[in-house]
Amino acid sequence: MILVVYIFFGMGIFFGILGNVGVLKFPDIYTRLQASSKCAVTSLISILLACMFLKGLSPMTGKILVITVFFLVSSPVASHIIARGAWERGTTPWRRKKSQ
Amino acid sequence: MDVLLKWKISRAIITAVYLIVGWILFTGTFSLFSIFLGIIFSFFIATLTYSIFIEKQEVARRDLIPRVYFIFIYLVILICKIYIASFKMVPAVIVGNINPRIVHFRTRLSSKFARVILANSITLTPGTLTLDLDEDHLVVHWLDAKTTHSHYAGRLIKGHFESWLKRIWV
Structure with missing residues (x-):
């Protein structure tokens, strides 16, 4: 059981770092939003799942489950608002050049 | 009984049930006092806010009560x-x-x-x-x-x- 916990914590760290690398590397606002919010989602879910495995079956697990669900509801709303703001302002998305 | 009044009452009850479920999940206990308090406040909040949570036109049953x-x-x-x-x-x-x-x-x-x-x-x-x-x-x-x-x-x-x-x- 403890091995699963370690694997999930490791995945959390890995995706957290990957999200930050993506924010630095990607060209425009939409792609940067993709990298930051999505990798944050995966890393946080991994960490919360690891916490659930660590605690086993207890009232604490129910609370962590509720936190996860609230996170699943609130996180996409935040990134969606930023993206919608950019879309309404008329920011044109970056596109790959045809020669590549 | 008037149809609209019936619909208002059922909307308030559905909102209250959602609030009670949320309360039990958050407190995590089944002690009598906690549940009693939760039910009273859920119904109080539901009577104030049911019209915001559930709109008047939303009448499909599956829309309000998911499986x-x-x-x-x-x-x-x-x-x-x-x-x-x-x-x-x-x-x-x-x-x-x-x-x-x-x-x-x-x-x-x-x-x-x-x-x-x-x-x-x-x-x-x-x-x-x-x-x-x-x-x-x-x-x-x-x-x-x-x-x-x-x-x-x-x-x-x-x-x-x-x-x-x-x-x-x-």
Whole structure:
């Protein structure tokens, strides 16, 4: 059981770092939003799942489950608002050049 | 009894039930005093706010009372999809080989709540980001676009989400 916990914590760290690398590397606002919010989602879910495995079956697990669900509801709303703001302002998305 | 009054009472009761479930999940205890307090305050808050939570025109029963056991299946599917898509995104971030496009498609879901959940799921899945939701028309930013054809893009992005959401809310 403890091995699963370690694997999930490791995945959390890995995706957290990957999200930050993506924010630095990607060209425009939409792609940067993709990298930051999505990798944050995966890393946080991994960490919360690891916490659930660590605690086993207890009232604490129910609370962590509720936190996860609230996170699943609130996180996409935040990134969606930023993206919608950019879309309404008329920011044109970056596109790959045809020669590549 | 007047139909509208009946509808008001049932709306208030449904709101109160949701609030009680939330209260029990958050307190985590089944002591009599806690549940008693929760029920009293749930009904008090529900009588004040039922018209905000449930609109007057929302009359489909499936719209208000989801089938709970399908929600858990949906959560498992969603988390699996998130992991698969994240691992697909790893080379895109490291190498920088991306092909972002905007795609438009429509959804067949009729309930407002289900549409919002669908848009949220699309945003949660790495690689896709919902920009706009107007009635049944979705605008999605796709990081690694395989096609710009509306129908195929919709089928690739929505995947199993739509068919499972249909079972929960119609």
